[in-house]
Amino acid sequence: MIIGYGGIKIKRKVVLHGDSTLTISLPARWAKKFNIKKGDELNVEENEREIRITNDKEITLDKKQFSVGNLRRLGISYITSLYRSGYDEIHLDYNNNDYIETIHDVLSNEITGFEIVKQGNNYCVIKDLTGSKDEFNTALRRIWLLTLDLAGETLSSIKKNNVNNLKNIYFMDNSINKFSNYCLRLLNKKVYVNYSKTPLYYYLIKSLEELADKYKDLYKFYLNNKVKINDKSLETYDKINSHLNEYYNLFYSYDKEKMENLFNEARSTYEKTLNLNSNISIYLSSICNDIKDLLSVLVELNI
Incomplete structure (x- = not known):
């Protein structure tokens, strides 16, 4: 039998105990990493020819x-x-x-x-000093809400020509970084989601963090260059933010038909950003492209 863990696949021989009980040994490195002891319960999931063995323990790391x-x-x-x-x-x-x-x-x-x-x-x-707390879902939602707020705040500040909001934008971005680091730590210490989905969540969180940075950089560019942004660009900006809001809604309430519509709309908006005659078009294109690419992650999370 082949056992896969941590990206490594190893072979194990099946041993017969008694008349009908078949057993295999656990990899010593894996057992030590999660402090598996005699009497501990493990989760065994059957999937056609594959058996997945997981545990609910946190990873114990040395100083x-x-x-x-x-x-x-x-x-x-x-x-x-x-x-x-x-x-x-x-x-x-x-x-x-x-x-x-x-x-x-x-x-x-x-x-x-x-x-x-x-x-x-x-x-x-x-x-x-926090101890072990399962706060992954709460922290992830905070990342989402802060990212949506930051996207809306940058657009609102540009529309109102508010040049004094950079400090607030920085505070929001710092909070996103903090919650992102916390979520990534929880994913590394313990699988808080379906094991096979962990890399997708890791990628999603890193992408949201980078998306927030791009919104912040767009606003900084606007402040530093004192550029005038035309109405068409602002409309596109608003449309991109609406795509991000719809992504958030679908993340927590997945719907195939709405997902199909978002795929088409995001692609259409991205193509429009490529033809914008604007100083911020490169930022809008990059942000919209990131949202468009993240849609495939949402599909995989719901398979």
């Missing part, structure tokens, strides 16, 4: 220690990457005690639940 020196941007990436990967405790070494300000910024703006529990000369320890 991680590394040195960032004075590298601010790289240090931020290390911390957020380890957080997303599921580590519960991180020991950081740095060259200057002022680096602690960078760590505080990351914990405030990018990460949920991590706090500094120990601090010394040129080092600190940060740890997850």
